[in-house]
Amino acid sequence: MIAEIISIGDELLVGQVVNTNATWMAQQLNEIGIPVRQISAIADDEAIITRAFDEAFAHSDVILVTGGLGPTKDDITKNTLCSYFNTVLVFHQPSFENIKRLFPNRGVEFSDLNRKQAEVPVNCTPLVNKNGTAPGMWFEKDNKILVSMPGVPFEMEAMMEEYILPHLAGQDNQRVVAHKTIQTQGIGESFLSEMIREWEENLPSTIKLAYLPQPGMVRLRLTGYGESKEKILEEIDSRIGALQKLIPDLIFGYGDDTMELVVGRLLREKHLTVSTAESCTGGFLAHMITSVPGASDYFQGSVIAYSNDFKRTFLGVSDESLKQFGAVSEQVVKEMAIGARQRFNTDYAVSVSGIAGPDGGSIEKPVGTVWIAVASKTGVTAQKFMFGEHRGRNIRRAALAGLNMLRMKLTVDR
């Protein structure tokens, strides 16, 4: 069984509204094992809607339509459905009762437009909209299904969850889809793909791999097809197990994990605290850590020291190190981490010093050169990174790399 999503509304085509409805519906359909073939956003226009329905019926078994069911003149979906299925509107008492329930005696005029909203095409199964006035409509034709829903997200979501998804899940139990996502950090898409090529080539034909890159990280999504969700997930888990052995340092989480969540979880579990000392990341590392609710349980604070003066006075970096090696050096970044750990009295401290660009580079230390250190009671370790030329991405990649170093030290330290 294959699905298609059609979102009707001019607001989508002028770029005023992001189509989050379609993303949510696609997620839900995939979860019950119904893959989505296409998502289309089209105008409130009878000819265009009709063509889109024809196209969708030619290729898909389930067509989920949202939008265009409001009471105003620009909403034409219901009349178009009537013409399309060659039928007429009839008054639907339960939908009318529902609309009356939504307009209790509050001095609000009950308009003719509201009354018209209780009309539905005679050959559909009306779906009562408990959060709004426009009923949903379930049509069947040639063993295929078309469902029309309102475009208001929480009205559509309630209808999907309470009626449509359970009914669709019952229609088809021949092919099941399941997927898992692996979060990796520290290596680009093409290098990662070279590293795991053999593993990728050995995947069975029932499992597909997708690379989803973001600045500083790549998500890997494994999608499996088969007869039972359990069996697919078993197969996927065994493949992930093999991958975990292949690139243990690069994988930091699964599913919706983010680096800051994973690190926060580790710190909380072990009852440990952290502080940061930042130069080129300019507060972004602290921001990532503190973007997690409850971060105050393990985050104590940070010093952002742009000038060498403050690296000395706030963090106790030695004059000699600054003079001999420069601010962007192993020696200085280590002293920054040790200093922050002492000043903030934390179990761990992460420090970053680098050249984010676009200015400030030299031949020995080009833009993108970043030193990162992590200090704990077991000592201090530092690593040099060579990022790119883009300031924003260098800042993001440096903060991510710093969190990853902290994550690795947290898993190694006893």
Place this chain on the structure above:
Amino acid sequence: MIAEIISIGDELLVGQVVNTNATWMAQQLNEIGIPVRQISAIADDEAIITRAFDEAFAHSDVILVTGGLGPTKDDITKNTLCSYFNTVLVFHQPSFENIKRLFPNRGVEFSDLNRKQAEVPVNCTPLVNKNGTAPGMWFEKDNKILVSMPGVPFEMEAMMEEYILPHLAGQDNQRVVAHKTIQTQGIGESFLSEMIREWEENLPSTIKLAYLPQPGMVRLRLTGYGESKEKILEEIDSRIGALQKLIPDLIFGYGDDTMELVVGRLLREKHLTVSTAESCTGGFLAHMITSVPGASDYFQGSVIAYSNDFKRTFLGVSDESLKQFGAVSEQVVKEMAIGARQRFNTDYAVSVSGIAGPDGGSIEKPVGTVWIAVASKTGVTAQKFMFGEHRGRNIRRAALAGLNMLRMKLTVDR
């Protein structure tokens, strides 16, 4: 001229990624007067992509395609384009140079996959991707245009802004469109619209106003239609002049101005320096300031003090104030700003203390309560804000409000 957007990528159809690319592209196309007929998201599948191209060519003049240009096996758009336009791939030296620039000699292996990315179909105009390795491709067929772009948002956006939009705008010269954007801060969309209603109602029919809200700010876009760009811009500028008189404190910039750019420009012009002392913003304020290239000329540093201890020791906040008023109070936030200004020896200092949520709120100080202060040689001023319940947005709005207070003090102080 009518456009169509085709987004290629399985991640869109499983609901893992929201199609914000298409929304942004639709906005941009509408701005230059090209309406969008349809937005489609489809799978990385040759047959499906080919059908979608056929459909699009049948109904639209411009087809903008994103995604599927990565170096890995699941990305098949380039080969599909080759088959579709019945052509072959050739090596493109400028794209290769661009890829080499992105992977300078830093000990990183240059992979075969990277080299392959420099190949393009022989009959297209390649568009160099200054932010990534995959070149864009501009095809023409039967007086219609198809452009293929990478799916990474900032790579696509740069290509659109620098090449594609100007070229498309030049194709259709019967009707000229021009627009300007006004950046406002500190007031929501509906309140702003009430404040400027009369001004809005008096706009001529040739000028359209759009509200583009973001957390903490609202952009106003004026789009004018007419016969010459000069005349349109003249009319728009005179309307903006009237608006500037109406809401001088709310407008912080124009066009691509961001708050951090505007504040940075003011500090640089006046040869002044700034530091920050942050609690609930957790480094995001410093991050905004330091995201601007060259910020080291005016930004000295920041202390992020989550605990009261560090507010005392690092910033010199008095024990009495903390005990009597609590950390989120006018008294404490003023002492934080004064302390940061002294410790960092800067002309200005901005401090923030508040409850970002979701925990930590009380009846007197609910989640979203934020105090912000700015200190300079003329004294210290503080203001209380009541934001919402969403942690991420509270952090962003507080940082923006802090920068806006700094901006206003910078324009008033002598």
